[in-house]
Amino acid sequence: DAALVWCRRDLRAHDHAALYHALKAARRVFVAFVFDTEILDALLQQGQRADRRVEFIRDSLVDLDRQLQALAQRASTPGAGLIVLHGLARDEIPRLARELHVQAVYANRDYEPAAVARDARVRGALADAGIGFHTSKDQVVFETDELLTATGGPYGVFTPYRNAWLKKLDGFFVQPYPVAKYADALAPLPAALVAPWNGERVPTLAAIGFEATNLAQLKILPGTAGARELLHEFVAERIDRYEDTRNFPAVKGPSYLSAHLRFGTLSIRELAGIAWDRMRGGSRGAEVWLSELIWRDFYHQVLHHHPQVDGKSFRPEYDRIKWEHGKHADELFAAWCQGRTGYPLVDAAMQQINQTGYMHNRLRMVVASFLAKDLGLDWRRGESYFATHLNDFDLAANNGGWQWASSSGCDAQPYFRIFNPVSQSQKFDPQGKFIRRYLPQLAGLSDAAIHAPWQASPVELEAAGLVLGRDYPKPIVDHALAREKTLERYAVVKRAS
Ligand code: FAD
Numbered sequence: 001d002a003a004l005v006w007c008r009r010d011l012r013a014h015d016h017a018a019l020y021h022a023l024k025a026a027r028r029v030f031v032a033f034v035f036d037t038e039i040l041d042a043l044l045q046q047g048q049r050a051d052r053r054v055e056f057i058r059d060s061l062v063d064l065d066r067q068l069q070a071l072a073q074r075a076s077t078p079g080a081g082l083i084v085l086h087g088l089a090r091d092e093i094p095r096l097a098r099e100l101h102v103q104a105v106y107a108n109r110d111y112e113p114a115a116v117a118r119d120a121r122v123r124g125a126l127a128d129a130g131i132g133f134h135t136s137k138d139q140v141v142f143e144t145d146e147l148l149t150a151t152g153g154p155y156g157v158f159t160p161y162r163n164a165w166l167k168k169l170d171g172f173f174v175q176p177y178p179v180a181k182y183a184d185a186l187a188p189l190p191a192a193l194v195a196p197w198n199g200e201r202v203p204t205l206a207a208i209g210f211e212a213t214n215l216a217q218l219k220i221l222p223g224t225a226g227a228r229e230l231l232h233e234f235v236a237e238r239i240d241r242y243e244d245t246r247n248f249p250a251v252k253g254p255s256y257l258s259a260h261l262r263f264g265t266l267s268i269r270e271l272a273g274i275a276w277d278r279m280r281g282g283s284r285g286a287e288v289w290l291s292e293l294i295w296r297d298f299y300h301q302v303l304h305h306h307p308q309v310d311g312k313s314f315r316p317e318y319d320r321i322k323w324e325h326g327k328h329a330d331e332l333f334a335a336w337c338q339g340r341t342g343y344p345l346v347d348a349a350m351q352q353i354n355q356t357g358y359m360h361n362r363l364r365m366v367v368a369s370f371l372a373k374d375l376g377l378d379w380r381r382g383e384s385y386f387a388t389h390l391n392d393f394d395l396a397a398n399n400g401g402w403q404w405a406s407s408s409g410c411d412a413q414p415y416f417r418i419f420n421p422v423s424q425s426q427k428f429d430p431q432g433k434f435i436r437r438y439l440p441q442l443a444g445l446s447d448a449a450i451h452a453p454w455q456a457s458p459v460e461l462e463a464a465g466l467v468l469g470r471d472y473p474k475p476i477v478d479h480a481l482a483r484e485k486t487l488e489r490y491a492v493v494k495r496a497s
Pocket residue numbers: 246254255256257258259261262292293295296297299359360361362364365368386390392393394395397398399400401402405
């Protein structure tokens with residue numbers, strides 16, 4: 001009997017739940033990935049022909065194909081490899097399953113509403129052909145209903161969720177799936193699928209309608225190989241100091257593994273297992289890092305139990321807020337997107353996302369707060385900008401982050417807590433190192449003046465060769481006034497509750 005493993009956000013051949021279950025159950029196992037035109041066409045329609053995620057996936061598939069070949073070689077069953085298709089996944093997978101005469105398709109569960117709907121259609125189409133569809137937990141440590149409160153509901157507050165998560169964790173939940181042990185079931189590819197893309201197994205970017213990005217220049221290494229390099233460096237050099245360094249964007253503090261976690265080039269079990277071991281060995285840094293991985297699970301369970309957060313506020317009363325709209329609001333939004341707000345930390349952060357597709361966590365909080373609480377713009381505008389630009393874009397974490405910053409979310413920042421973009425800058429980029437990296441026109445200002453150039457003396461501005469309004473914008477809003485306006489704007493929430 002034969003099976004097909006459908007990879008989506010799990011681009012690795014080790015510690016992979018669906019692959020393991022398929023290899024154990026069937027004698028011939030094929031592995032496929034579909035460049036889903038439903039997703040890709042939306043990017044192309046927005047004019048996003050150069051998309052770092054598409055390139056990251058494409059290059060990670062080359063790595064995955066190599067891993068599958070190596071596994072099969074070692075198991076003395078050469079000829080296996082990855083099947084890569086381009087089309088509507090909901091049609092392509094049932095078609096391929098029929099063509100390969102498999103009895104079952106295996107996949108790892110994806111909790112995003114659009115993926116849930118797609119998988120339901122695929123399940124139906126497969127059932128019509130008498131083919132099974134088996135899904136497994138793989139993307140998170142604890143999913144859906146595995147952690148519930150004493151009254152049987154989902155958690156709405158992070159700290160008790162985290163405590164319950166840590167209490168439930170034992171070696172079983174972080175144990176790797178021993179894929180290699182069963183790799184002799186990997187099936188050789190049928191002749192037509194050996195090298196279908198112009199002699200290659202994986203299509204070029206051009207073959208699927210995309211262009212190269214600056215991924216290689218940024219030294220963002222794709223695939224499990226790239227992920228391992230980052231993980232090794234983080235665990236060997238930084239994890240124990242994570243708590244002290246993670247808030248400073250100019251310091252190499254965090255792991256930079258988010259895109260790898262998004263596309264599953266590493267297993268969350270492995271990362272959680274490493275952090276958990278280290279934490280039990282007394283590392284405070286590892287404990288705090290593990291908490292971040294738990295936030296990731298937390299937001300996935302929020303999205304699962306409350307899929308309406310994709311579009312609506314978690315707390316419905318927050319949808320009564322009247323956001324700024326019209327031409328002036330559009331101009332403010334454009335200034336935010338392009339890093340022209342006149343607040344250096346905000347602008348440097350927006351340069352970081354625009355140039356690299358990454359943004360430091362502290363800065364994500366600062367720019368999100370700035371959009372909602374300084375500019376008075378609907379958080380969904382910022383959320384969708386992040387969705388198109390972040391290499392690690394993940395609906396659950398992104399929505400959770402935006403609703404946290406705008407105060408509308410599950411266990412969010414209280415609405416009256418409003419980040420001051422200048423004091424955040426003084427506190428977390430005290431010497432302006434991060435600002436200078438992304439806004440070289442401000443490099444000549446002193447450490448004291450760089451956070452608020454409009455407050456610098458004319459002498460200092462002249463010495464720095466800086467003319468405000470020409471070389472760098474004047475602030476587009478006054479923070480103190482904006483703060484008052486925001487408290488008024490959010491008053492509808494207080495009245496509603
Ligand atoms: P590390 O600090 O090394 O953390 C390790 C991992 O933990 C991350 O890779 C990530 O998978 C997870 N993690 C860390 N913080 C969070 C968090 N607050 N919520 C959920 N998971 C977390 N993260 C995304 O992966 N995708 C997003 O689209 C995303 N959008 C965000 C939007 C906003 C407004 C905010 C405030 C945060 C967002 N985050 C998002 C969370 C966080 O900023 C990133 O995960 C982190 O900056 C990635 O860098 P790192 O891999 O070096 O993280």
